[in-house]
Amino acid sequence: ISARLIVDRDFAIADLDRRLFGTFVEHMGRCVYTGIYEPDHPSADEDGFRQDVLDLTRELGPTIVRYPGGNFMSGYNWEDGVGPKDQRPVRLDLAWYSTETNQFGTNEFMRWADKAGVEPMFGVNLGTRGPDEARHFVEYCNHPGGTALSDLRREHGVEKPHDIKFWCLGNEMDGPWQICRKTPQEYGRIALETAKVMRQVDPTITLAACGSSQWDMPTYGEWEHTVLDHCFDEVDFISLHTYFTNRYDSTEEFFGNIEQTDQFIKEIVAVADGVAARKHSRKRIMLSFDEWNVWYKARSIDDLRKPGWPQAPRLIEEVYNFEDALVNGGALIVMMNNCDRVKTACLAQLVNVIGPIMTEPGGAAWRQTIFYPFAQASQFAHGRVLRPVIDSPSYSAKSFAEIPYLCASVVDDETTGQSVIFALNRHLTEEMELRIELRGLGRERQITQALELHHTNMKATNTREAPETVTPGFNHDVRADGETIIARLKPGSWNVIVTQ
Ligand code: AHR
Known part of the structure; x- marks a missing residue:
């Protein structure tokens, strides 16, 4: 053909925002523990970070990395993950039915992000918690000093503020699986009030509201409309999530996900701009495609949940094939071609859990097929589309x-x-x-x-x-x-x- x-x-869509090449680290399965962090691994550095994974991360080339979840975020107490490690509580993680030791938390992630050369994208818990904990989290991370929480950070050995700019207001709050799921009205209100107090603490931050967790959710469209109707003035981004499936086990059909992604983006732009029109506003909400990937092979109940509250179990360790890499390449093309509105995106996730990088505990690390289109796009896509x-x-x-x-x-x-x-x-x-x-x-x-x-x-x-x-x-x-x-x-x- x-x-x-x-x-x-002379016909440019827009400058490409390099944050389009983000990934995601969640406290889920073996993404953190035996993924990026494994103090007993032969390649571990003084912080317990696997050097082999850090090297592969640098080669993959993410620009921004979302943390600490995912569904995990909706039950997480950020305070559990800071301070002396021997005093951190061990908790049940209700999102993934795992035991969370909290040996890795905010300051460890920020140190890892620094070594990996990536910008952090943080999220706050709007499931079990709300505006108060969120504003305290921003104060702990971003306030220079002289207050209880900023001085606590300094006591924890981090003198300078982390200055985390990008914050997600919860995660997939429309999903029935979400801890303390909300209706769009409930979420729109809490997102608005949380955004206000977070920004009062640090006016320089960028905020993303949760969109639908998949374009085929029953509340799709209506969710974004209602949520933005509430919090339009206080947020900068609306999020999109999608996981590609191969339901017909046909490569030709599988490629349809690429076109669907384009339609998804354009529909969310239309909804966001519709809200702007009703408000007579010239403000434009940008899109954060902060979870996307192929994910359908490791999706059984056994992949999602292991009995007995294990620590860092093997969850959704999807083994990617060649056609998955093609679909992901197509998704990257679509996002680049929509770069006037899609300004951030995160391949979900980074290691082991639906990851481009795989590891064995105590053993090797290697690149999955989907590693390559992402790495090449991140390496070569600079400038304007x-x-x-x-x-x-x-x-x-x-x-x-x-x-x-x-x-x-x-x-x-x-x-x-x-x-x-x-x-x-x-x-x-x-x-x-x-x-x-x-x-x-x-x-x-x-x-x-x-x-x-x-x-x-x-x-x-x-x-x-x-x-x-x-x-x-x-x-x-x-x-x-x-x-x-x-x-x-x-x-x-x-x-x-x-x-x-
Ligand atoms: O990436 C795995 C999970 O998928 C995330 O925790 C959640 O946000 C989504 O449903």
């Missing part, structure tokens, strides 16, 4: 009516002159002859790198025994002809073409 991708330097005109044959599916075989985004960095094309060939049996017209970006483009992720087996996985089954390679079938790039893309492949 053949397809065309056309961009013009150009509006893509896509001329491609398409197919129809049950999961989405019309799916173009080509899914693509172009990110152009005016400061370096580098333009990068991210492209998915969704045709599973035919190569794609792709002509890319980079109008006005310089008459003689050079290809500096052409990378591809491809495997003949959609179900191929990276495991501890065979960690390099699915790895990126080079596409040698790419050439420049003036401002046109001509590339041959393998069937079912993710591609990154770097031009200068």
Whole structure:
């Protein structure tokens, strides 16, 4: 098949916010314990952080990392996780039926974030708790000193404020599984009042209200409308969560998730702007896609809950295959192409729990298939996203009516002159002859790198025994002809073409 991708330097969607390449660390399963933190591991540093995981995290390249949950957040007492470790309480975690030792908490996470070179995105508990604990948490973290809580932080060895800028007002408060779930009215009110007191403590913070926990929730749309109707003036973001499933066990159908993600974003923008219109406001609420990933294989009750309140059990340790990496690549393309409104996003999660990185306790760490599109997007997407005109044959599916075989985004960095094309060939049996017209970006483009992720087996996985089954390679079938790039893309492949 053949397809065309056309961009013009004068038609930009927006500057790409690098916080689009975020991930997520929750106190769940083995994400924290034996994931990022394992004091007895041979590679552990003086803080108990696994160096092998830190190295892989730096290679993955997240810019912002959400913490401490997830559903865990809705039952968490932040005070339990600070101060001398031998005095921290051991608690039941009702979200994941686990025992939480609290040996890792806010100050440990901030130290880890510093070593990983990432910005923190924190969340407050609006399940079992409310505005009072939230304002105290901000005071502990961000106030310089001279008050009980800021001085407590200093007693805990953290002299300077953490200055945490991005805060989530609870997590998935629409979900029946959520600890102390709320109606949209209840949540809208509590989000508003919590936002007000948090901002009184620190006026420089950015706040995100919870949106729907999935686009097919029964209250979808109505939830965002009611919540924003209450807290519009006090919040900056509304969150989106989505987990892609392969319900027909068909790659073609599975790709429908990519189109659905685009529709999801556009619908939430419409709802948020509808609230703005009713309020005669020019303010625009931005989108925080703060949980997204493929997740359907490890979803049984046994994956979600182990008997006997274990510590750091193996929960939702999804083993990703090649087609999962393609779907995630497509989701990244969609988010980049909506970068005028999607300003932050978090691949959920980072390690072991639906993670791009896997570990064994005391043992190895390796990259899952989904590691690669994320790492490459984070490495190469700098600058502004150009509006893509896509001329491609398409197919129809049950999961989405019309799916173009080509899914693509172009990110152009005016400061370096580098333009990068991210492209998915969704045709599973035919190569794609792709002509890319980079109008006005310089008459003689050079290809500096052409990378591809491809495997003949959609179900191929990276495991501890065979960690390099699915790895990126080079596409040698790419050439420049003036401002046109001509590339041959393998069937079912993710591609990154770097031009200068
Ligand atoms: O990421 C796993 C869980 O999925 C999170 O805790 C929750 O927010 C979502 O339902």
